[in-house]
Structure formats: structure tokens, C-alpha cells
Amino acid sequence: MDNIERLKNTLHEQVREQADTIEQERQIPVELAKELKQAGAFTLLLPKNLGGSQMALPEYIRLIQRMAEADGSTAWAMNQGSVLSTFSHQLPDQLAKKIWTHPNVTLANGPPVGSTAASVDGGISISGRWVFSSGITHADWLIAACTTKENGVKRGILAFVPKAQVTIDRSWEVAGLVGTASYAFEANDLFVSKDYVLSPHPVAEAPMLYQFPTNLMFACGFASVALGVSRAAMEFAVERSAAKVKRFQSKTLSEDPVVQSELGQCYAEWQAIEAMLHTAVDDVWGTMASQSEPQLAEQQRFRLRIAATHTIRKSRDITDRLYNLCSTDSIYRSNDIQRRFQDIHVISQHLQGRPENYQTAAQYLMGLPYDRGMIS
Structure with a gap:
């Protein structure tokens, strides 16, 4: 049975059976998250050249819908991680392979709250707080969205940061989608090499999915x-x-x-x-x-x-x-x-x-x- 079939069947049932636990623990339980990651649940849209499934969008949304029937929080985290993995096609191949050392490497992100990015020698220094980072408990890397100013012009950038380099605030006192573990993370004068900073942009020659x-x-x-x-x-x-x-x-x-x-x-x-x-x-x-x-x-x-x-x-x-x-x-x-x-x-x-x-x-x-x- 391939990973997609496992997600549709075996893992779907495991998620359904553990839905109460997911809510009680306010995150996908560690062992279940591990199994989901091994099946590529959070990287379904990752390019094939990085070992991902690169699912066709029609097939992908049907899989997300099916998992949501088992548990909404799990399906939400799957969509969050999988869509974030599509940024990989905008990165230079060598850098993408440094981040996705295997196809199950998972990302999380969240909107910035008062974040700053200052240009320094060799990269940028970021400070701030990023909230609603769904799936952060099982993520390996985080994307910190920032705004820089060059020659008086503001520019949105994405800084790719290993999760271990930030502080995670585990506050998530909400009524719904409790199991997404959409915590906040914080950084203070964190150096990010320019190689790990992306200005989002379309890639004309990219596969159709990434259009x-x-x-x-x-x-x-x-x-x-x-x-x-x-x-x-x-x-x-x-x-x-x-x-x-x-x-x-x-x-x-x-x-x-x-x-x-x-x-x-x-x-x-x-x-x-x-x-x-x-x-x-x-x-x-x-x-x-x-x-x-x-x-x-x-x-x-x-x-x-x-x-x-x-x-x-x-x-x-x-x-x-x-x-x-x-x-x-x-x-x-x-x-x-x-x-x-x-x-x-x-x-x-x-x-x-x-x-x-x-x-x-x-x-x-x-x-x-x-x-x-x-x-x-």
C-alpha cells in the first residue's frame, strides 16, 4: 500500500479513533504525527525532485476532505504543511535539498506581529512574534514572514529558520481546531543567512501545480x-x-x-x-x-x-x-x-x-x- 492509500484508509481510521485524544492533548499525538509524517501527510504538494508526492490539486483536495471527516485539526495541519512545502520550488535546488534532507521534513508558519528584519553582513537579523503556527509541534523548520526596506521600497520576504532556533509560546486557548497546536513563536535578533531568505516570486518554467x-x-x-x-x-x-x-x-x-x-x-x-x-x-x-x-x-x-x-x-x-x-x-x-x-x-x-x-x-x-x- 503506497502512502496516499495509507492516508485514505489505515491512517484515516487511526486519526478518527484518536480524535478525542487530539483534542485533549491540543496537538496531534507524537506517535501519530510520526506516522503521518512518514506517509508524507504534511508534504503532499512537495515537488517530486525532492521526493514529494506533488499531488494533482483535484486529487489533493479530496484527500484533505476525507481526512477532515476523521478530524478537522489533522486535516488543517496537513493542508498547512503541504501548501507551505510548495515554496520549495522557488528556492535554488541546493538550498531546497539542505532543508528537505528527506521528503517528510515539515514546515510551519504564521502571520507576523510586530516583526522586524534588519540587513546585516551576510543576511538579516529578525525579531518579533509569529502567531497561528499550525502544526508547529511536528514541524522541523519555520517560515518567518518579514518586511524589509530597500532604497525606500518595502519588500516582503520569508526567512527559513530551524525550529530549534526560536522560542515557542504554547498558548492556544481556543474553542475549535484545538488539535492544530497553532502556537506562536518568537525570535530576538536571530541571524538568518541570505541563502535562507526568499522573496516569493512566480517561476514560469515550474510544473503546473506551482502555477x-x-x-x-x-x-x-x-x-x-x-x-x-x-x-x-x-x-x-x-x-x-x-x-x-x-x-x-x-x-x-x-x-x-x-x-x-x-x-x-x-x-x-x-x-x-x-x-x-x-x-x-x-x-x-x-x-x-x-x-x-x-x-x-x-x-x-x-x-x-x-x-x-x-x-x-x-x-x-x-x-x-x-x-x-x-x-x-x-x-x-x-x-x-x-x-x-x-x-x-x-x-x-x-x-x-x-x-x-x-x-x-x-x-x-x-x-x-x-x-x-x-x-x-
């Missing part, structure tokens, strides 16, 4: 997590409705016509957003595959953007309705739908699910000026 912007790969992956989480909530609701009898009533929820109608509508709406996301990714991938020099058109970028954002937000709405269907059973932490409810509400708070993304898409449709940040 997709990082932001949109994150978007499609996190939307797939949302799909998996909401699907698991539906499975719980179906199972619980067959046994649940509300107080002062004599029939099970499954016998209630109102419940039947609501569940049927949730199922229809879930299928619609799944089809929307999968069709968008499949069509864009297929179109690019037919091109001699694959390039992502603006219309294709917005198709992926709106599909991902809408999938995240509708997955949340569907999960809310399923949560309500299960009555007071939903409030107990021992019931899976409670974790799904909390997870989906964290996912929908992420920038990939922001309602402002609808506005940007509308500006594009109407020929108005728009910010390209969320499609780049």
Missing part, C-alpha cells in the same frame, strides 16, 4: 477541511436522529417530518457546495493541463476564490443547522458534533472564509478596481 498561487491553494485546501467537517456533522445527525427522542415526545427525531425536511435540505446544500468546489478545481486544472504553457487566468482565479470562500461559509451554515437538529445532545463535549461545531466556526473566521471575498469578486465582475491579494 497556482499559494493563497488559492490554501483556500481550496481549507474549504476541503470545511466540507469534511460539515459532512461528519451530518453523519452524526443522521445517526443520532435514529435514536434521539426529545423530552415530552414519543417518536424519534428521524420520524419527525420537520427533521426529515431539514436534514434533506442540508444534504442537498452540502452536495451543491461540494460539487461547486470540486468542479471549479477540476475544470481549472483540466484547462491548464491542455495548455502548452499553463497560466492561470484572472477569471479562473476568481472562480477558485469564490468557490472556496462560499464552501467554507455554507459548510458553517449547514453545520449550524445540523447542530440545532440534534437538540440538547449537541452541547455535550462527548458528542462528535460539538467538536465539529467548534471547528467549523474557527475555520469560517479564517481570512479564506471572510465575507469580504464576495465583495472583491463582485468588484471584478463589475469591472471595478479590486485588491488582488486574495487571488495571488
Whole structure:
């Protein structure tokens, strides 16, 4: 059985069985994380020349969705690490091979809070704090995003840093996606050689996968997590409705016509957003595959953007309705739908699910000026 099949089957079941432990420990347990790393779970998009799977995007999002049905935190960490591994194709081969000494080397990162980068002899000196570093407990290297100023012009850079060189703040007191261990890390006057500093840039001759912007790969992956989480909530609701009898009533929820109608509508709406996301990714991938020099058109970028954002937000709405269907059973932490409810509400708070993304898409449709940040 190859690694992808292991992730779809054996490891999927292990993750499902350990979902409660993942939440209790607020991270993927060490031994399970080790097995997932050995199967390449956090480097699914790593280039083949570094030993990675370099999965096709349509296949990749389906795997992330399936793992999210087992546990949202694990699938989130898989997407985070795998998308970050795509930066490897922008690095010189020799440097990439120094970082990815084997294909299971995993990255974590997070948005900067008051970070600084000063030019020094041979590189830069960075200081600051980087938060929401999902998967940091099983990561080997970290990416510290910084801004430098050269000749009065600001420039965004990524500094690749071994995890052992920073201080990790293990505070992660949240309600959902608890098992992602999205801790913060800090550095103070940390020297980073110029060889390990990247200015993100497109590489025209790169394989087709790497023609997709990082932001949109994150978007499609996190939307797939949302799909998996909401699907698991539906499975719980179906199972619980067959046994649940509300107080002062004599029939099970499954016998209630109102419940039947609501569940049927949730199922229809879930299928619609799944089809929307999968069709968008499949069509864009297929179109690019037919091109001699694959390039992502603006219309294709917005198709992926709106599909991902809408999938995240509708997955949340569907999960809310399923949560309500299960009555007071939903409030107990021992019931899976409670974790799904909390997870989906964290996912929908992420920038990939922001309602402002609808506005940007509308500006594009109407020929108005728009910010390209969320499609780049």
C-alpha cells in the first residue's frame, strides 16, 4: 500500500479513533504525527525532485476532505504543511535539498506581529512574534514572514529558520481546531543567512501545480477541511436522529417530518457546495493541463476564490443547522458534533472564509478596481 492509500484508509481510521485524544492533548499525538509524517501527510504538494508526492490539486483536495471527516485539526495541519512545502520550488535546488534532507521534513508558519528584519553582513537579523503556527509541534523548520526596506521600497520576504532556533509560546486557548497546536513563536535578533531568505516570486518554467498561487491553494485546501467537517456533522445527525427522542415526545427525531425536511435540505446544500468546489478545481486544472504553457487566468482565479470562500461559509451554515437538529445532545463535549461545531466556526473566521471575498469578486465582475491579494 503506497502512502496516499495509507492516508485514505489505515491512517484515516487511526486519526478518527484518536480524535478525542487530539483534542485533549491540543496537538496531534507524537506517535501519530510520526506516522503521518512518514506517509508524507504534511508534504503532499512537495515537488517530486525532492521526493514529494506533488499531488494533482483535484486529487489533493479530496484527500484533505476525507481526512477532515476523521478530524478537522489533522486535516488543517496537513493542508498547512503541504501548501507551505510548495515554496520549495522557488528556492535554488541546493538550498531546497539542505532543508528537505528527506521528503517528510515539515514546515510551519504564521502571520507576523510586530516583526522586524534588519540587513546585516551576510543576511538579516529578525525579531518579533509569529502567531497561528499550525502544526508547529511536528514541524522541523519555520517560515518567518518579514518586511524589509530597500532604497525606500518595502519588500516582503520569508526567512527559513530551524525550529530549534526560536522560542515557542504554547498558548492556544481556543474553542475549535484545538488539535492544530497553532502556537506562536518568537525570535530576538536571530541571524538568518541570505541563502535562507526568499522573496516569493512566480517561476514560469515550474510544473503546473506551482502555477497556482499559494493563497488559492490554501483556500481550496481549507474549504476541503470545511466540507469534511460539515459532512461528519451530518453523519452524526443522521445517526443520532435514529435514536434521539426529545423530552415530552414519543417518536424519534428521524420520524419527525420537520427533521426529515431539514436534514434533506442540508444534504442537498452540502452536495451543491461540494460539487461547486470540486468542479471549479477540476475544470481549472483540466484547462491548464491542455495548455502548452499553463497560466492561470484572472477569471479562473476568481472562480477558485469564490468557490472556496462560499464552501467554507455554507459548510458553517449547514453545520449550524445540523447542530440545532440534534437538540440538547449537541452541547455535550462527548458528542462528535460539538467538536465539529467548534471547528467549523474557527475555520469560517479564517481570512479564506471572510465575507469580504464576495465583495472583491463582485468588484471584478463589475469591472471595478479590486485588491488582488486574495487571488495571488
